[in-house]
Amino acid sequence: MSKKATDCIRVYADTTHIEQCQRRLVQVEPALQSLASLLALAGNEVRLKILFLLAQEQQLCVCDIADVLQMTVSAVSQHLRKLKDGGVLHAHKVGQTVFYALSQPHLPVLQPLLMGLTATPSLQSTL
Amino acid sequence: MSKKATDCIRVYADTTHIEQCQRRLVQVEPALQSLASLLALAGNEVRLKILFLLAQEQQLCVCDIADVLQMTVSAVSQHLRKLKDGGVLHAHKVGQTVFYALSQPHLPVLQPLLMGLTATPSLQSTL
DNA sequence: TGCGCATTTAAGCAAGTGCTAAAATAAGTT
């Protein structure tokens, strides 16, 4: 009980234990994958800002977001597409303007993260 | 009340409102930045697996993780370094082996995410 | 129908990421 697939050859390698870990990992794999891609989306400063804004404003159009973030409409649009493709946002068109809003599926994960931002216990500069 | 910095020229541009959004954003900026980098770290499938494993096993050495994930020790080590640099993990050496474990600072954010993985309400294949 | 505004898409590019392979540290054993 000590031989292993990879190149580490320590004596204490507990194959049973390792296989147990692997099984648990396999079990959560699909959930873990989808969580990873959600976090990857939110793990970009610009996109996290967009999510934060939408958590506060219910809905915003590409234009507004570009104004707030002082970024190109094109750049913002490309971020919005990623977020939409990831199921984090949904879009609805009103005339020629497209409004984006947070969509339900991933909200349980995202909400607490975004709430945590406003609940900063220190550093109230405008108080 | 309708002119804007960027290239979108819609009539309804509410400068006051936009500036309000910007102010709120500035206010949370530091917290948002650090959250973004934490999520970027966790938003990688391999690293999220590592975090998941460490949430279950308290501590593991590079070797063990490499075995479980069936990856090169070197590749794992590089991920661990990023996690450590980001303050998500801390390391302590026992002989020549280095044990990694989740570190407190970011736990409040990470724990719920990792817990969510095991609490999958559907798909119990081994039941 | 033709023009204007909101948005998307496409191409290109600089920078970043994640792996491999090989060499460098570091620590225990003999």
Add this chain to the structure above:
DNA sequence: AACTTATTTTAGCACTTGCTTAAATGCGCA
């Protein structure tokens, strides 16, 4: 000191990311 094991570091490379610029699409209005 020489040898082994655990880990880190380095360089290199394929691949991805996020922006810019320019062209396309979509839709409303005169």
